[in-house]
Amino acid sequence: MSATELPANHAELMDGVYRWQRHIYDLTRKYYLLGRDRLIDGLDVPVGGTVLELGCGTGRNIILA
Template sequence: MSATELPARHGEPPAGHGELMDGVYRWQRHVYDLTRKYYLLGRDRLISGLDVPVGGTVLELGCGTGRNIVLAARLYPDARFFGLDISAEMLETASAAI
């Protein structure tokens, strides 16, 4: 078993971390931002202070629902934004948000 594999359930192959995160966020992603207000304190101010140059590029690792990228793209329309997340479920939600 590699460092990225999790123990298998009886009769199933080992799950990778991405599969584990998909299981966690499959349903949570629909209410994720609404239920994590305390984690977002100061986030909008941080994003507004990024000072992204015209033509600049921003990469968010662990973009989740895409909330931060959507806000940043509205504030800096002349920049390019990319988001990565290990959860395909979260990326599906992020894609729908943009």
């Protein structure tokens, strides 16, 4: 299998991994995410404006925005 090929059950594999990690994901990644809250606080999005976040993980940032 090449590096670009995914196993047929890749979606199921990821679902299985993150089904349990979702409860502790943000807490266990806090050192990878240093500065995230400060960055969000510093956003100057106008009323009715839009923010596009790519690779948003658990979606925690949406709650903070």
